[in-house]
Amino acid sequence: MSGSPRLPDELFGIYVHWPYCAKICPYCDFNVYAAKSRDTSALEAAILKDIEGYAAGLTGRTLTSLYFGGGTPSLCAPSFLSEVIETSAVQFEPDGDIEITLEANPEDITPERLKAWKAAGVNRLSLGVQALNDDALRFLGRNHTSDEARKAIDAALNVFPNTSIDLIYARPGQSIHAWLEELDSALSKGTPHLSLYELTIKEKTAFAKQVEREQFIPLGEDEQADLYIETLKLTAKRGLPAYEVSNHARSEDYCSRHNLTYWLNGEWLGIGPGAEGKLELPDGRTTTIAEQRVPDYISAVEERGTGSAETFSLTGIEAAEEAVILGLRSKRGVDRASVEARLGAPLNARKLESFTENGQLLEEAGRISLTEKGWLLADYIAGEILP
């Protein structure tokens, strides 16, 4: 995304984690809790205070993005969203082109809410559609039907031209044909951004237990690889090529600036229970990890000013490793010289060469990136080329 008119050189975002969902999905391993009818005012106050707590120690940063994730932040009162946006803008000078994303579930989309979110300052929506097939939606434990999802997309696009949808594919038994049809119908909705994830069975989820009990068999590696390749082909053909392993955009203007902050080694605050942040501090690149449990998070903010449970600075090597792991996921890749400087050692030249020969890796203008074929093995390649 270099040279994008919208992408500033220094990326600095705020991630706000809202840990509640109407219902926990069987595949989800995020730090989430069932919403029930809780009083969330203490958490809301803590989140605002957490942002202020960090701001006190940080100067000279321009806020380029804000992201409400979770969990299901579309369950939050719009007034809270607007408070977060205001507080952030007071604490950090916002970039004129700031991207403010809200993750939303289709069942939460109403004309009133859309209007309220827009009024609060949200300018990008990420819709958790997950599937456009009713059987699949039931399997995934979602609260909406495919029809509702389509209507939600249309409604969202009306208010937010920059709307993205998430889909989960490589579901058990899913054929290439069936998936491409579903993907095609998603593409025809005309959103400028798509996130397409293969179903991954994460430890300790309901799905993990079902797999253990042999209630279903996850799709095999070969099938997943085939689906992935076909996915890249179709999205490219329909004008939404991948700019990251699982993310597609109509043009550079629609690439998620906030997510690029992660992949391009930017800085961000991790706000809310369990959120992880990354800052460049005098001691070096630093990771902050917030308290996982909501009550712990709230008391941490009250007692210590931020919700952080753990803060540790990374060694040059660790920082370089993270830069490579995340950087290779994006089309832009990583800057070889700066990674090697942080590592204090060269990347494995023999491996770089063999991945290049295999057509998995490219080196251009000092940047190392992966081809689509390379993306299939991105984690493996990262491990191999690091010294």
Next chain:
Amino acid sequence: MTDKSHIRNFSIIAHIDHGKSTLADRLIQKCGGLTDREMKEQVLDSMDIERERGITIKAQTVRLNYTAKDGEDYVLNLMDTPGHVDFAYEVSRCLAACEGSLLVVDASQGVEAQTLANVYQAIDQDHEIVPVLNKIDLPAADIERVSEQIEDVIGIDASDAVQISAKTGIGIEDVLEAIVTRLPAPHEGDRDKPLKASLVDAYYDPYLGVVVIVRIIDGVMKKKQKVKMMRTGATYELDNVGVFAPKPTYVDELGPGEVGFMIASIKEVADCAIGDTITTEKNPTTTALKGYKDVQPVVFCGLFPVDAGDFDDLRAAMGKLRLNDASFTWEMETSAALGMGFRCGFLGLLHLEIIQERLSREFDLDLIATAPSVVYELTMTDGTDYELHNPADMPEVTKIKEVREPWINATIYTPDEYLGAILKLCQDRRGIQTELTYVGGRAMIKYELPLNEVVFDFYDRLKSISRGYASFDYEIVEHRAENLVKMNILVNDEPVDALAMLVHRDRAEGRGRQMCERLKELIPRQQFKIPIQAAIGAKVIARETISAVRKDVTAKCYGGDATRKRKLLDKQKAGKQRMRQFGKVEIPQEAFVAALRMDGD
């Protein structure tokens, strides 16, 4: 010097962990050898590795001064012996230097395999034996049953067995009295005859140099004397003689019946032939002592530095270690898979493990060990004989007339509930049952087994199927001609020399299949398909294929995943460091040994 009639030389023998070293502690303490401050548990186990594992590896001698109830002062020479079967030769050597033994039996466990093996050796040496029932403080102690076992199984009188707890100190006085009253003084010995001493052991001490442990038969040994080793012919002038009290203490002389040490400027432990007779150069004895059985390594394995650059360090480390342990041997070996290293011989698997551990710990070396193998005897078609220490060196089949492998007599002692599983294990390992008897709820099984089938994981398996209750002892009996063939393992169509092995033809397919399956689990998938084959000559008898990795990427990876992903990567990297490049394929180092582990649970 003490009069012979006031000397008692004795060994403490027992099964592993029955409390020999703890009893030695109490005896030392009672006799005032060490102050309370100097005392620690199993004080004679001085090597780090002995202390950590709580086992005795090296026999130790200690001189104790004891004033008995009869009012007389006695000198007691105690020899604490190791219980583990690998170090049985240490026991036999000690026994040869003594006239009596304390047979320690854990009163909660009863007679075990090494109890038997060791006591029979002592009986062979005409020892007077005092049975000692230890650990009577334990609630599980069953004095009556264990006494019965001693009488029924071993056939010695246990009615006046000394009942003690080496831990709490009950009965120690009785042990000392029994030593004085029931064990004999040294039988022979004439102070006026020419010096005749037995070379019991030798070890390297960083301060004293090579220390030689001796038992004087005739004559006296003293400082400045010129002595001669009868077997090697080497002569030395003695710098000092002394005793372990238990700290090394110099004395003026050592006389008949006494056990002590001598120091001369001997360069290497290997220059001292254990069991040799030491005499004076000027006035030598005419009759040499019988000497001990030679110790021969029975298990061999390759040791290679993980980093090829450490080869010279490894060589130096082995030289130093050998100063302390002349029972392990080594020769250079070059492997296509593992580079330059050494083929080493050991007394058994524990010995192998200990040497390996000492090399990596005391010398900070990272090593790869190949699977252990035994010594095969080959007779070639041209009539020549040949000893094979490394399966990779197996000559061409057409040139071999006969291959013989070592067989052992194994004695297994077990509670009878595990009998079935143990019989099956022995049967699976080509065993031939020779005896099965029951004594008081326990079974004693004797089997003939090929050592090759035992060397690798038999002991672990035995322990695991009997929940640790079975005990095991063996001795090598002979080499037998068998239909043995070399099985090669090919990874990506190339034979891996470090994985070659000799197998019985009838079992080759099964072993081959197991090896291939094992390797399939052990070798991580790579970017291409890897065939793994087991072959005898050109004939492939088993095969597996490791499929290529097609996809290895996390679908969702955002800011919060960085730390977790990095930790995963650290694991991948740690794994990578343990890999050996073999052609195009990377093989984890542990695979070279782990591939051999059979029917794991």
